[in-house]
Amino acid sequence: MHELSIAQCVVEEACEAASRSGGVRVTKLQLRIGALAGIVDEALRFSFEVAAEGTACQGAALVIERVELRVMCKHCEQSRAISDGFLLVCPECGSPTPDILAGQELELTSLEVQSHAAADS
Numbered sequence: 001m002h003e004l005s006i007a008q009c010v011v012e013e014a015c016e017a018a019s020r021s022g023g024v025r026v027t028k029l030q031l032r033i034g035a036l037a038g039i040v041d042e043a044l045r046f047s048f049e050v051a052a053e054g055t056a057c058q059g060a061a062l063v064i065e066r067v068e069l070r071v072m073c074k075h076c077e078q079s080r081a082i083s084d085g086f087l088l089v090c091p092e093c094g095s096p097t098p099d100i101l102a103g104q105e106l107e108l109t110s111l112e113v114q115s116h117a118a119a120d121s
């Protein structure tokens with residue numbers, strides 16, 4: 001499953017970042033996911049829970065920020081959002097638009113961790 005390997009990477013990255021910053025638990029993760037990444041939110045959430053089990057990420061809230069597919073149309077000389085399907089064609093003039101401006105993101109944008117002190121109290 002595509003989402004599971006992604007979830008494992010995210011959990012690994014988050015756990016590493018948490019230990020670097022001296023945190024013991026990850027309480028919240030925010031991901032930015034482009035429309036072209038081909039990720040199903042529900043599948044990713046489920047995979048995240050599986051991947052996070054037994055790690056510092058267990059029980060953390062997962063926030064998914066979606067990025068729409070945006071392309072540059074040379075014909076219109078404008079950037080266009082493609083909301084319908086993944087066809088790289090300008091929705092206004094129908095020209096092919098191979099220049100992708102956004103929509104391929106798959107990144108961990110923010111992380112909230114809890115330190116030892118907070119965990120003890």
Ligand SMILES: [Zn+2]
Pocket residue numbers: 073074075076077090091092093094095
């Ligand atoms: Zn166009």
